[in-house]
Amino acid sequence: xxxxxxxxxxxxxxxxxxxxxxxxxxxxxxxxxxxxxxxxxxxxxxxxxxxxxxxxxxxxxxxxxxxxxxxxxxxxxxxxxxxxxxxxxxxxxxxxxxxxxxxxxxxxxxxxxxxxxxxxxxxxxxxxxxxxxxxxxxxxxxxxxxxxxxxxxxxxxxxxxxxxxxxxxxxxxxxxxxxxxxxxxxxxxxxxxxxxxxxxxxxxxxxxxxxxxxxxxxxxxxxxxxxxxxxxxxxxxxxxxxxxxxxxxxxxxxxxxxxxxxxxxxxxxxxxxxxxxxxxxx
Numbered sequence: 001x002x003x004x005x006x007x008x009x010x011x012x013x014x015x016x017x018x019x020x021x022x023x024x025x026x027x028x029x030x031x032x033x034x035x036x037x038x039x040x041x042x043x044x045x046x047x048x049x050x051x052x053x054x055x056x057x058x059x060x061x062x063x064x065x066x067x068x069x070x071x072x073x074x075x076x077x078x079x080x081x082x083x084x085x086x087x088x089x090x091x092x093x094x095x096x097x098x099x100x101x102x103x104x105x106x107x108x109x110x111x112x113x114x115x116x117x118x119x120x121x122x123x124x125x126x127x128x129x130x131x132x133x134x135x136x137x138x139x140x141x142x143x144x145x146x147x148x149x150x151x152x153x154x155x156x157x158x159x160x161x162x163x164x165x166x167x168x169x170x171x172x173x174x175x176x177x178x179x180x181x182x183x184x185x186x187x188x189x190x191x192x193x194x195x196x197x198x199x200x201x202x203x204x205x206x207x208x209x210x211x212x213x214x215x216x217x218x219x220x221x222x223x224x225x226x227x228x229x230x231x232x233x234x235x236x237x238x239x240x241x242x243x244x245x246x247x248x249x250x251x252x253x254x255x256x257x258x259x260x261x262x263x264x265x266x267x268x269x270x271x272x273x274x275x276x277x278x279x280x281x282x
Contacts, residue, residue: 018072021110022085029273030086030119032077036103038067040091042123042161046187046214046224066097074106080115087111087120094124096160108133111140121145121184123158125166131177141180143210144171147193149201156231157189171205181206186273187214190242190251191235199262199270211259212273213252216243 022032040047043064077083087093093104108130111118118137120127123145127134134140146167148154154163162170174181183206185198199209216224221243228239241247252274263270 017070019069021071021074021107022077025086025089027086027089029084030089031079031083031116032085033089034085034087034093034107035090036069036087036093036107037091037095037097037101038069039065041066041096042092042158044158044161045227046157046216046220048215048218048220066091066095068097068101068103074110076110076114083116085111085114085116085118087118088122092122092124092161093120094122094126096124096126098124098126104130105133108137112136112138114138117141119143123161123167125162125170128170128173131173131179134174134179135177141182141207142174143182143184144174145184145186146198147185147187147189149194149197153192156227168201168205171202175205182208182210184210184212186210186212188212188255188274189214191238192232195258195262199266206268208269208271209262210271210273211255213255 022034025031025033027033041064077085087107093107098104112133114137116139118140119142120134120140121143127142134142144167146164148157149164151163151165154161171181171183183198183202185193185195188195188211195211202209214224225236225239225243229236242251256272256274259270259272259274
């Protein structure tokens with residue numbers, strides 16, 4: 001107890017905040033989460049996590065900062081068997097700040113001793129830097145998030161993330177190195193996401209495909225709809241119907257039917273995350 005008190009007093013004197021490696025997850029598909037940064041530099045226009053800016057003390061706009069966490073301990077959860085730990089639930093662990101701060105190598109070394117399942121979710125080719133460390137984690141799956149087929153669309157919505165070809169190459173390289181991979185089509189943009197093409201492009205590279213809908217709420221709804229108005233004016237009636245006129249349930253039901261159809265046509269599982277309240281641990 002005395003040591004903990006001394007650590008706390010030292011932190012107060014230096015103004016530093018020390019973190020534990022993991023936190024318990026509120027997500028139904030994971031038990032624990034690791035987010036090595038406060039904030040993220042990918043600058044995704046649709047980022048649901050932008051509300052976190054109200055609580056972390058940063059005055060800068062979300063998407064323009066990424067503060068590396070200093071860990072008081074790299075201790076893993078006591079309960080591990082049958083448990084999933086997800087890296088990157090709020091911020092991408094391989095966002096551009098990782099090039100400088102290099103938090104992930106130490107985290108991956110710690111996770112080599114994890115007795116449960118590890119998942120990493122990213123939209124960055126930077127993860128390839130750590131291939132050899134990834135290969136040392138016994139039960140690992142890496143998801144690469146990709147919702148667009150066009151480099152132009154990526155630049156509009158995810159300006160500082162890796163491009164389409166870079167993410168496809170990331171999946172290919174990870175798969176060739178014996179690392180479990182999946183395509184995370186998230187968020188699924190009405191009128192923009194071409195699921196059939198994305199699945200065709202990643203054939204033979206991934207073990208499964210997961211799909212999550214674009215869920216507009218809070219302060220970023222207006223930002224997303226304004227980008228649709230400026231960049232894709234022909235899609236504005238569709239977005240008005242789905243997000244402002246109560247037509248969302250019908251639209252996503254149609255997407256769900258498409259996923260069920262593709263699930264029957266393909267050998268790889270196609271998992272729907274369209275309705276968050278129905279998500280089950282896979």
